[in-house]
Amino acid sequence: MITRTELMLINNSLALMSLLQLASSTLPVGAYSYSEGLEYLTQTGAIRDRDSLCHWLEQELSYGAIRLEAGVMVRAYQTSDLDTIHAWNRWLSAAKETAELRQQSWQMGYALVRLCQTLQPTSLVNQCEAPCNFAIAFSLAAAHWQIPLEATILGYLHSWASNLISAGVKLIPLGQTAGQQLLLHLQPQLSQVSQEILTLEDDQLHSFGWGLALASMAHETQYTRLFRS
């Protein structure tokens, strides 16, 4: 006989494990092959050490495209209406500032949708029209696994930060410990930003990231590239 408390605990631990799986760097969507402009920024010296990488990530979380993307995830999570999901998916594609950032989002989205055909055969994510943005696919997969919304956003932003720190560790380069210190240092902001994002009105979905757009455009013609964005 399972008590109500135990059921909640089981539910919570299931949700936690599902989130760990979805937000894991081992999720086979190829996140490690994208640097979102960092490859260019480290070449020019705009990002050269732990502090300048930290500043970049903090600015992106406060004002950048990642915030807008997470805001759209909230909207996809909260509906089961396919037309609404498709409308936000297209909106997000139209808001991608550069070809590389758009391709990254579509390719990672495609990989996650493919994976979910097996892991979540009854999930809405399988009905997302192609090209499905990664943030939308992540959001629908999280909703299917009943991961609470705030934890979904937090997990998404944390895996985003973790991936870019890992790119920074390779590119700058930084020590692994410095990378982990930075991820730990970002915790309060990640937590604060994911709460703010839950309260954004549609009209508050805006950003200011000229540095990211220019770096991403410049990366398209960078001479040697390890990363795809």
Next chain:
Amino acid sequence: MTGLGWQGFAKLVFAQGDALRDGKAERATKPLIIQAQAPLKVQRSFYPEGPEVCHTTILHTAGGMVGGDRLSIDIQAQANTKVLLTTAAASKIYGSYGQSQVYPQGQLAQQQIQIKLEAGAYLEWLPQEMIVFDGAIYRQDLRVDLAPTACWLGWEITRFGRTARGERFLSGEWRSQTEVWQQGHPVWIDRQSLNGGTAMLDSPHGLAGQPVVASLIWLGQAVDQAQIDQARQLWLASSPQGEAGVTELELGLLCRYRGPSSQEAQQWFVQVWRILRQVYWQRSVVLPRVWPL
């Protein structure tokens, strides 16, 4: 004291007609409806490149926008028309924050621009630089609706602070939303927002200490890699002071600039505009005569 400033509007509708040139009937774009309410004024259209392309200039007769002003511009280009729109001078958005005892927090100056392009229409929206004074509180909403075969080229050149006198954008708020939709679906969403006096001014992620940002957007017709490469080469060949980039959009092309000089941005944009016009419309560029270039 109502707190309301100018409530100006302009409505421009362009239609296709015929014009006689050398005894032959030619396709022409004609202004069908031109209405304007102060402080906006629309100058008489002119045809420096023949009857097919109608050049029209919008004028702000009060010099600039102050808090409480609301301007609304509604433009419609009917099927197969070709229109070039520009402004007679740089736009100015005056400081509002801390300027008035009645409204110490300042008041919003707002501009809404709606552009509807019918099938086969081509419209160029080429306003001169906008100068956002320190303390300005401004919001612009530009929305373009494209019919399936319509095409739009637009640019925005924005300077934060009157840099000639050493002014920076240390207070105030700026928002600029450009959205392009086609058959009810968004094809370009660009929602920009800058808060005066924040780390965004100096961060490499934001303005990197530069006062000018500019975008050129071409939408409605996918471009070839050759045009993207050309736009990049033209930039590099100009020995630039600022930074710029070019990328492909789902149905077009985007150029971004960040740097010290609105003139540098505009000169490069004119070169890119020249290529796009040549390749897709087999037309050379005729610069509007109101430009100081």
